[in-house]
Amino acid sequence: MVSRRTARDLRNENRFEVLHALFELGPSTRQELARHTGLSSATVATLVTEFLSEGVLHIATVERNTGGRPQERLTIDPDRGRIVGVDVAETYVDATVYDLALGALGHGEVALDEHENGQAYVVDGIIRAIESAVEASGTEHERIIGVGVSMPGHVHPDAGVSVFAPNWDWHDVHIEEMLEKSLQISVYVDNPLKAVILSEMWFGVGRVVDSMAVVNLGTGVGAGIAIDGSLIRGATNNAGEWGHTLLQLDGRQCRCGRRGCVEAYLGVHGLETTLAEIDPEHPALRQPRQRDFVEAVADGLTAGDPALMDLARRTSHYLAAALGDLVNLLNVPTVTLTGWTSNALAEWLVPAVRDELPDHVMPGSLPDLTVEASQVPGNAVALGMAAFTLEQFLIRLGLASPARTRPQADPDRGLDQSRHGHV
């Protein structure tokens, strides 16, 4: 079994515990960090010294209490570097430049035509979105310590490969290498489900609960899952494909090839199919692009369009049923909704879903269950990719430290234990 927790893994984990505590608490004393993380004072002191020497933390304030020792308050040094987080979807690329404390500094967006699927076309869109964000934030290129890019579909982050992107029919595209060659900055790739759950853990409900699911609704649909503070990656980083669990055996054709998947009802194309069942002549269906379709639906709902009200009703029914499955299987106490369809339609979907959930969730899993629109600020995918990139940066820094032993461990594995799960 290769999965035993090593001293090194634990050390990395402690390191991230301290980092997360700083994001949660703001400027903190060593004592506060020890109390919050449950780590010993000695461990916290060692980690803080390392972080300070790496320039990742700095001393924000020094308090002198009467008679006591001076108390240093530590904080992440936002100016230690810049990170770019990129959300690549079928219909757009959205890039954001962050400081090291993951404060957003500038943003760039490029529309992608969902009917184009060439590698050069997509890579060019990514580069242009990044350039636009870098320019908007006034960032000097050499200050960027890393770029995190979320790619749709199945991604192998260690290899930097887009294993399979169904909408583009991509197979084994070495996207990380292509981008690094072009940008001359280290790039980290992963998929949006991993990004949204990481950002939810760091900046959303994860500050209050340890187990949660984040449901991402857009062209595709899926769920990011965290259990007991660990992101669930699965054996091949392919966990979370809730969009390809069944709503209806032998039901609507799904783009994955199977019939009856959740995505065939809750992905944007699924919404279009439902609306066409209600009124095949509805003007919203004439929008050639998915983003415009969803916008037309939101506008029409505001105006009280009865066909669209019916669409919202049916979609809420499908969503309540599919969320019921997720909760029944995992008994997570919290589900949040994210993604651009959620953002546009949450006010119509969330109340209806809450009303119907008791019909789908096992009584023992219902009492404290909360379902809400995600409160993660900005683009949760870009923010999550920036957080991954920050983790990677800290791991790289850690390699230079003489305190590290066990060089045989794979440094790219990061804090996430779940990648050790496959033998």
Next chain:
Amino acid sequence: MVSRRTARDLRNENRFEVLHALFELGPSTRQELARHTGLSSATVATLVTEFLSEGVLHIATVERNTGGRPQERLTIDPDRGRIVGVDVAETYVDATVYDLALGALGHGEVALDEHENGQAYVVDGIIRAIESAVEASGTEHERIIGVGVSMPGHVHPDAGVSVFAPNWDWHDVHIEEMLEKSLQISVYVDNPLKAVILSEMWFGVGRVVDSMAVVNLGTGVGAGIAIDGSLIRGATNNAGEWGHTLLQLDGRQCRCGRRGCVEAYLGVHGLETTLAEIDPEHPALRQPRQRDFVEAVADGLTAGDPALMDLARRTSHYLAAALGDLVNLLNVPTVTLTGWTSNALAEWLVPAVRDELPDHVMPGSLPDLTVEASQVPGNAVALGMAAFTLEQFLIRLGLASPARTRPQADPDRGLDQSRHGHV
């Protein structure tokens, strides 16, 4: 957030790592245990000394290598005590007496009428099954260190309560207290999904992989789930209700009240419904008890009965689809099948399910996926409950040790981190 890992938790976890290593490796030296667990030699030495002083381990052999120090091989002392594991299902109670190394010593079974649901009736059945197992194994009552009882439905193990047993319409039954009063031995209750995954982790595929699902097919159906070596309990110990995820929105009525759940197709009553769709006059449907029905199906399949062949074909289709959902969501590398329906029908179901799985599983989760009948010996539910009881016994012993700090932590939580997940 209440979920931070404490020094105490870690200590418990290390303690169980050593125990699991002993189950896996057999008699082992301290060095072998350190190598296998990834723990330091000092930690292993401390834990072994504790285990020896508690009588849980003993020295099996001493080897003297030329010139080297004598090497002690340690093993669990089977005669330190006896444990009873009990599997309470809707149709039977099955009890097994184990030694401390979890070797089975004797077995007792009592049939339950699935149409009876009185508390006294069920409790009496449990007591009689235990007495019969104790007698068959020639165990003296005072040597029994604990009894682990799996109850169907939603169980709260810390409180010892059967929160909800749908088949019996039980609500908040204090089963642990009732049994302890009668048996005068400490009792630990949990539900079968937690028991089967624990036994799979200790004695099944868990010896090779860290993440897995065990699908339990009987009157009810469900899945035990382990990710990265941790059992998934969920916020209220209600995770794994895969039987109440959808196969067919608004499909067959399920006994949970919802329509279209997996259990309505794969539970024994689901199989009866499918057979009635094929041939409402089939003689197997005249069996009044579920166990007899399943036996009649297995016999008829052996004889090549065409209606039953069709039943096996349709049931395999449902099972492949429902397992596809589990794998797509969790990307587990291994699924095993357990439970009495599986045991009776695995030879007809497993090959057909394997053939169809590629139609349901995302390509990225398919390559190394294995689906097989569980190889856990004997009754996996009873064995898992015995393993939980052993854990509880070690935790209780641990409380007596002066090395323990942090008395505010809840000792009954055991090694399982997941119960800390709910805030």
